[in-house]
Amino acid sequence: MTNRQLLRLMVGQVCIHSAMTGTRLAAPLLALQLGYSPAAVGVLLSLYALSPLFLALPSGRLADRTGLQLPVRLSTVAALLGAGLAAAWPVFPVLCLSAMLTGASAGTTQIALQRHVGRSARDTEQLKSLFSWIAIAPPTANFLGPLACGLLIDWAGPTPAHLTGFRAAFALMALLPLLGWLLIRSAPEAALPAPPTPGAERRSVWDLLAMPSMRLLLLTNLLQSAAWDAHTFVVPILGHERGYAASTIGALLGAFAVAAALVRVVLPRLTAHVAEWRVIYTVTLVTAVMLSAYPLMPGPLAMGMCSVVLGLALGSVQPMVLVLLHRITSEDRQGEAMALRVMTINASSFLLPMVFGSIGAVTGVAGLFWLVGTLVAVSSRAVPLLKDVGRPESSGQTDS
Known part of the structure; x- marks a missing residue:
């Protein structure tokens, strides 16, 4: 894979993923403005993970069978419809439908691209590099989508947070996936695995879950995802309680996303001499401290500094997990393995906002940060149990 091809894939994913991240900022802010409770907002945010939760495995199997292009085309249509409907009818039921469509789009694109990039690597060193670079796309989208929506919400209408500004934000998010598809459609397909022989027994996803190394990796990724979701859910509510403008809230989420993206630029050099499990262990400790300190920060600047440190920490996890998943999974099931990871973290993203909303109604947002930090x-x-994950003797498989 050439650098130009990789760049087109990255920018294409940023465009498609931004449709989800942008609406994920605008939709809860609009819901709060319409008078809905934090618990209702928690349900709305959970829906961004509901459709990826159920579509992850079919998406992974589709990518294993057909490659990159068909999943991306389907994702583009879903994202365009989701954001476009929210722009046309900005009411709570439509916002819920938009959340499911844009969430499905982002998840399916991510699975297909991660599988495609992993299949394009020549060796382990390039595998780390490619996964680190492609992992920059989601946090970049986490920065650009919310920031663009926040600015439009504040400035595109006659007054800040006017309905016209929300419509403009949703409309922009509907156009971005088309640009993403134009960038990705020229990517050459990697060779597909040989189809199963007629009469061969169909393998179940439980075969993958039966691997101890797979279960340990998924559990580790789930815990880090919970911390990421806590930041995404609580910061808009905390900012709203403190009276911050939508653009300020978007900038806080954006600072987190930029830090998560930048750390992945240097990650291949760091991991050349540091074991993956040590990176994840350090990240876990830093994350716990930052989550506990966040609600004590007195203003946007201090909150932004905490968001940056959290972004640097949590941004280091995904490439490490992807490398280990690729090592322990056979070539013809890598899309399915990536889908398992996406399904696991989306189960967290679906359930936790509802739990956060219910708990937050009792304890306040500070209690949510402290609870997740403790966990x-x-x-x-x-x-430290990850020490043996990815070694040939621990998985029984060779590097693919």
Whole structure:
């Protein structure tokens, strides 16, 4: 894979993913403005993970069978419809439908691209590099989507947070996936695995889950995803409670996303001499401290600094997990393995906002940060068990 091809894939994913991240900022802010409770907003945010939760495995199997292009085309249509409907009818039921469509689009594109990039690597060193670079796309979208929507919400209408500004934000998010598809459609397909022989027994996803190394990796990724979701869910509510403008809230989420993207630029050099499990262990401890400190920050600047540190920490996890998943999974099931990871983290993203909303109604947003920080700190004891993950003798498979 050439650098130009990789860049087109990255920018294409940014465009498609931004449709989800942008609406994920605009939709809850509009819901709060319409008078809906934090619990209702929690349900709305959960829907961004509901459709990827159920579509992850079919998407992974589709990518294993057909390659990159068909999943991306389907994702483009879903994202365009989701954001476009929200622009035309900005009411709560339509916002819920938009959340499911744009969430499905982002998840399907991510699975297809991760499988495609992994199949294009020549060796382990290039595998780390490619996964680190392609992992920059989601946090970049997490920055650009919310920032663009926040600016439009504040400035595109006659007054800040006017309905016209929300419509403009949703309309822009509907156009971005088309640009993403134009960039990705020229990518050459990697060779597909040989089809199964007639009469061969169909393998179940439980075969993958039966691997101890797979279960440990998914559990580790789930815990880090919970910390990421806590930041995404609580910061808009905390900013709204403190009276911050939509653009300020978008900038806080954007600072987190930029940090998560930048750390992945240097990650291949760092991991050349540091074991993956050590990176994840350090990240876990830093995350626990930052989550506990976040609600104590007095203003946007201090909150932004915490968001940056959290972004640097959590941004380091995904490439490490992807490399290990690729090592322990056979070539013809890598899309399915990537889908398992996406399904696991989307199960977290679906359930946790509803839990956060219910708990937050009782304890306030500070209690949510402290609760998640405590859980992450306790989970750090399991991370050293990742020492053996990815070694040939631990998985029984060769590097693909």
